[in-house]
Amino acid sequence: MQQFQHTLNDQERLLLTVAEQLKVPFVQIAHLAEQSKLEPSSANWQTVRATAAAALGLVESYALSLRLHGNLDQPELVPMTVSSLLYDTAQELSQFAKQYNVELELDASAHLLPIMGDRAVLQSALTSLGYVFVEASTAVEKRSVVRLAAYRTRYGIVAGLYSSMPDFGADSLRRAHQLHGRARQPLQQLAASPAAGVFVADSLLQTLSARLHVARYHKLTGLAATLVPSQQLQLV
Numbered sequence: 001m002q003q004f005q006h007t008l009n010d011q012e013r014l015l016l017t018v019a020e021q022l023k024v025p026f027v028q029i030a031h032l033a034e035q036s037k038l039e040p041s042s043a044n045w046q047t048v049r050a051t052a053a054a055a056l057g058l059v060e061s062y063a064l065s066l067r068l069h070g071n072l073d074q075p076e077l078v079p080m081t082v083s084s085l086l087y088d089t090a091q092e093l094s095q096f097a098k099q100y101n102v103e104l105e106l107d108a109s110a111h112l113l114p115i116m117g118d119r120a121v122l123q124s125a126l127t128s129l130g131y132v133f134v135e136a137s138t139a140v141e142k143r144s145v146v147r148l149a150a151y152r153t154r155y156g157i158v159a160g161l162y163s164s165m166p167d168f169g170a171d172s173l174r175r176a177h178q179l180h181g182r183a184r185q186p187l188q189q190l191a192a193s194p195a196a197g198v199f200v201a202d203s204l205l206q207t208l209s210a211r212l213h214v215a216r217y218h219k220l221t222g223l224a225a226t227l228v229p230s231q232q233l234q235l236v
Helices: 010-038 042-069 082-099 119-137 170-179 198-206
Strands: 079-080 103-108 113-115 145-153 156-163 213-219 219-226
Touching: 010 042, 010 119, 010 198, 042 198, 079 082, 079 119, 079 170, 082 119, 082 145, 082 156, 103 156, 103 198, 113 119, 113 156, 119 145, 119 156, 119 198, 119 219, 145 219, 156 213, 170 198, 170 213, 198 213, 198 219
Parallel strands: 103 145
Antiparallel strands: 079 113, 145 156, 156 219, 213 219
C-alpha cells in the first residue's frame, strides 16, 4: 500500500491543538455531571457552566481566526481605549476565574492613548489568553492573581496578561510555536496543558499585524501584544 505523508500547515496544527485542549473541559464536565448525581450541588453546576462557556469561547475564537485568515471576514478598525478593552476582557473571564479561585486585577491608565483595532478580535485574543493564565495560576501555591495590564512604550501600547508564575522567556515561546500541534504541553513553563488559547490569541493578533511576545511588568511575567496608538496609524 502506498504511504502518503502530509505536513500539517499552521491552521491544521492550530486545530489539533484546540482539539487537544477541548478534551480537558469536556472531561471535567463529564466528571462533575457524574459527581452531581451522587452529591447534588449548585456549585458543581456553576463550574460546569463556567467550564462550558470557556470551551465555547475558545471554539468561537478559533472560528473567528479561521474566517479572518480565510478572508471570509475583514477586521473592522475602530479607535478604542485599552482600559475599556481590558475591563471587558476581565468581565468575560470573571466566572471562569472564580471557579479556579483566581483573582483578576486591572492595571491600565485612563490616560493611555486610544488604539486602533478590531474590538472583537482583540477581546477574543485576550480572553483566549486569559483562560490559559487562569488555569496555570492554580498551580501557584500562594495567592493566585492574574493581572490584565497595559502601559506605554516607545513602540506603542503594550497590553497583555501577567502572573507570578515561574519565569519563561522568548526562547520558550518560540519553541512552543514549533511544538504546538505536535506536543501535549508545548509551553510547559506556563501551562500543563496544550495552552491552545496562546496560539489562538496569536493567530487572531496576526490578522491585525501584531504578535504575542513575552513581557515583564512589575516583577511579573506575561504574554502581551504591542498595539499602535490610533494617531500613529498610517493608511497604506
